[in-house]
Amino acid sequence: MKIQHPVYYGDYLQLPKILNAQAPESAKYGQVAHDETLFIIIHQTYELWFKQILHELESIRSLMIKPFLPSTDLAVINARLERITSIQQILIDQIQVMETMTSLDFMDFRDYLVPASGFQSLQFRLVEAFLGIKPQHRMEIERQFFNSRLKPEDKKILEEAEQKTSLLELLEAWLTRMPFSKFENFDFWGAYSGAVEKMLNNDFQIISTNPSLDEKQKALELKNLEATKETFATLLDETKFEALRTQGKIRLSQKAMLSAVFIHLYREYPALQMPYKILNNLVEIDEKFTTWRYRHAIMAQRILGTKIGTGGSSGHEYLKSTTERNRAFIDLFNLATFLIPKSSIPQLPHVIKGQLDIVYDFVQS
Amino acid sequence: MKIQHPVYYGDYLQLPKILNAQAPESAKYGQVAHDETLFIIIHQTYELWFKQILHELESIRSLMIKPFLPSTDLAVINARLERITSIQQILIDQIQVMETMTSLDFMDFRDYLVPASGFQSLQFRLVEAFLGIKPQHRMEIERQFFNSRLKPEDKKILEEAEQKTSLLELLEAWLTRMPFSKFENFDFWGAYSGAVEKMLNNDFQIISTNPSLDEKQKALELKNLEATKETFATLLDETKFEALRTQGKIRLSQKAMLSAVFIHLYREYPALQMPYKILNNLVEIDEKFTTWRYRHAIMAQRILGTKIGTGGSSGHEYLKSTTERNRAFIDLFNLATFLIPKSSIPQLPHVIKGQLDIVYDFVQS
Amino acid sequence: MKIQHPVYYGDYLQLPKILNAQAPESAKYGQVAHDETLFIIIHQTYELWFKQILHELESIRSLMIKPFLPSTDLAVINARLERITSIQQILIDQIQVMETMTSLDFMDFRDYLVPASGFQSLQFRLVEAFLGIKPQHRMEIERQFFNSRLKPEDKKILEEAEQKTSLLELLEAWLTRMPFSKFENFDFWGAYSGAVEKMLNNDFQIISTNPSLDEKQKALELKNLEATKETFATLLDETKFEALRTQGKIRLSQKAMLSAVFIHLYREYPALQMPYKILNNLVEIDEKFTTWRYRHAIMAQRILGTKIGTGGSSGHEYLKSTTERNRAFIDLFNLATFLIPKSSIPQLPHVIKGQLDIVYDFVQS
């Protein structure tokens, strides 16, 4: 190879564009507010990272949308999911930089930004849509906001993104295709069901003989146990499961859910190591966005008190309420519900083990 | 000085005691669970850190309880508060180590620990009491837990700690003593009041002319503004303030609150630099415990699903509900509510400025 | 199961022992130094974490020492290595807590600790020995220190640990057993060798045509390139490789090294995903201890200036010099040297691919 275009650092990164994109509003009103530059730059770095996250998600979609997912692609998908979580950690850490701006500093330019709002970040909405947040999962107030406050062209881009196959849907299709929910000649889920029963009976014993619970507490615990029992029953009963799904209480199909449980139980087999990591990283992505929203909400309250935000609304109250929502992979997050102690996990027949395993540690003849 | 007791690292740290204090319960049942050691050791490090936090809090109390607090002690107090936040960051970071233990790993020994529970950590309760959490600030379920599940001797120690003067009370006494709520020959709070009115009128203008709000939204925002107005009125009216306080909606006295607001507004004066840092670090301490509880709750749910914890109760639900509570310094956290833009802050008379200032940048004659 | 031993949190964690193991030396001289408690507690947490790291390493050794390593064990080993890196992050983060102690604070009790020294931490030395640091890899000054300053019983334990099979040796045995350095009917290393040559020729072109290098710089770069060429030649030539090894410049056997290179190149195949992660995590462990030593050295210099440490020696100078040493897995750290661009990586024959792959994404008939 001959160098065809000698590259210069500043040109390659288009620094003249990047570094001339900070125009404080306060300057237009004749009172430059020192901290407005920080406010602009931190949001620009956020948007650059959102672009990178979308870049990773796009590539993952293009791999997962294929009708057959080669095993070597799994490692690539997983590495890119891990990169996303690594970027998210920076998003969270950056809040500490924002916190170096105090209330009084912010008040110096807050009024000039009206009615702009971080909720207008199109890219962040696209990330959410990509993961699997559909309009019906949003709060009414959020939907209203998008209607009234996003530019029509941005709203259109968001609506188109919401139409596309989300990562959750791709995951579900892949899990559903997996052959773990039914085996010939081996009633795995029957065996699992037996193990569950044994475990719940054990829990019943523990509660009943727990010397530190009084009668009222015992009754409460036993009621909880009954609920757990019902949850397991639902997992294994297609009709009940679909009923819950129709109510929106669960998003994955029963088959997909069963595959996910199977992967968790036998994750140490080579065939399931990478799938297990992928499931975990998807939960981690949800997790980190939730933490980011939470930390962001707290920071906003600390800076704003109960005052109105730049978007003209008491943003922190809203943010707080979203903390518990907007998780695309909530079903995976709750998956521990369906796990059973290692000692009770059914032994797989030799032939199935063989399919999940690879033997590569041998001295070559 | 002559070395009187030559010191050996391992003896000094009493390592034989420390490193022989890990006895997994699972071993007693004949099935050593590999991860139980991690579970023990991580909790032991938590307890060591709690001890250190108590050590710092004790020393701060002994300084603040004096009727007159010398200015040089403020730097010491602040440094120790900062150390506490620095330790708290480790408490939070350690959750990532705990998260290397999966559901299945935990199930290997969970049953053997019944009915122990992290809620039985006496030291953590002492820290809370020290900061200012009194029994009446706890949830009913928490109080019940202490009654039924703490050893009598531990309960007694906690109750005694709750009787002692808390850091919040010491802070209040100190803020109340401060001479900022009333000056001779200068009606500071009158000037402040005028600035507030101007700011609220400005907010009224912004809302009224905000082109992106429809009538319904405008009405909502104006209602919020009315509430903010009322909040300010309460700050300045002793009777209204005390009424709120009696209802438990605020904990600091009006005088203390006014001093805190004053410190925030004029924090750049030498006399107020350190008090400002102290107020901020107290909020930070609340903040970090809240984050720790939040992260801990999420981790518990991820490991337990909806299953019962070692204490026989669904700990994560409980933990979640405490996230929003147990802040001793909530009034300081909400203080931004009472701040006004820098340009509106009343100019102090020369004589008061002089009292807050130090002139030390000069060439000595 | 019936609860046989109801467990109480404080007893389970043996808190009476743990929380009564802090006896400041300064108290014995009648002048309690406030910060000595921090000094003791932070070192105790370090020692607890070292114990946990040793616990993980022990379990990894017991798995790897078996003549045949089942594939499912790889996931367990990797998870435990990841846990170690996660603990190491805490070790590093804790330095920030130590940094809340200033020079003046430390001087309050420094003299009382003579001649104790952090170098006397037996457990940390055991960790190093476990990973693969043998006496001959240590600096002369370090060896002397152990001779003169460790208690005889501690020295004996360390020497015994140095005799045992280290993780590096176990890794080498496992990599050597792997069948990747020679395939029947396929000259993989011949193909690799061709790819290397092509790459180096390309680098030659780039240097020669680089418009921004003057003649002197070009000559330097070309000399570097020549060295790289020689390095590759060494990798593929058993005699040369062993010569280097005898000189102590490399520690892994040639066969092990070739397997490691192979794993890196084809890490996306299911059979190699976990081995790849293991290699990476071993480098990460070295990495994090190096960072920890580095940060520790800087902190010591900041606190001590050029003064003598508690061990009577200028510890920071020593620490600084160890930063670059004591890496057990340096060969893996330098492995990037032997990688080639993805586009040049030889295509594997179908039959070998099959051995590395698993097909499990299919709709069951």
Added chain:
Amino acid sequence: MKIQHPVYYGDYLQLPKILNAQAPESAKYGQVAHDETLFIIIHQTYELWFKQILHELESIRSLMIKPFLPSTDLAVINARLERITSIQQILIDQIQVMETMTSLDFMDFRDYLVPASGFQSLQFRLVEAFLGIKPQHRMEIERQFFNSRLKPEDKKILEEAEQKTSLLELLEAWLTRMPFSKFENFDFWGAYSGAVEKMLNNDFQIISTNPSLDEKQKALELKNLEATKETFATLLDETKFEALRTQGKIRLSQKAMLSAVFIHLYREYPALQMPYKILNNLVEIDEKFTTWRYRHAIMAQRILGTKIGTGGSSGHEYLKSTTERNRAFIDLFNLATFLIPKSSIPQLPHVIKGQLDIVYDFVQS
């Protein structure tokens, strides 16, 4: 205020410019490398943060360059220095995102970037110059690089920046102006000198009676002690001090250095609390850039092995050698050398104490 320019989030942040500034070179060669986007975006965020750091430094300079520095400005300066350290933490943390790019991923586009290099980051060089790194403090290889590899216009900007008054020079002027190196009617430095002597005699005792040192070690320690003695003597002797300074071994003037020592010793007085924080944060800034360079060097070696970087040179070797250099505030970093135990610190006369103190904790009459 009426909203004059309603602001939209995306326009305010100039996102069309920012988000369309990523043009991978690999695309021009017809082979889009997935990871090149990450490489571009991470460097763009670095440059945005460098811009913010320069913004803070500019504002600090404009405050410090005034002939008289009002005490209220100190709090502002300190807050901005703290913000810089908070941004630096992000710079360091981001290395973890870069590390998600493996050697093989980087090789996919490395060749296309020749001869660009991170050393061409003009802004980073400006930051260094701003802090106080002058051409004579750079390594020969670094100077050559700037001569041959920076665009003439960039080189000119850098040279101009190097002419301006650096933060180190501003600090020195301010410390020199401070009245602490000489008091009327009180020979502070005489008293200090006595305390030093007492401390060194004590150290002599400790070494002499240390039971674990053999004769050779003792001799070495005593030689070190002699050197320490000489160092103190130099501090207090203007001629010796200036001689060292002429040799480039120290950068601050003697008067400035004495003020810095005084500030450290009496930092708990209100007048010195903020100056102490400023000194510490300057060291912290040096510290964090050093850590950043170190971590960056390690990452580069891990990705590149011993291969040549995009700038055509083995960048990691170079980076490694810079780790120990390029500290503007090295004199402050080493300041612990000149501290003495709290118990030996000379008592200040009442009148001087009064000048350093503020009394504001009183019940108003």
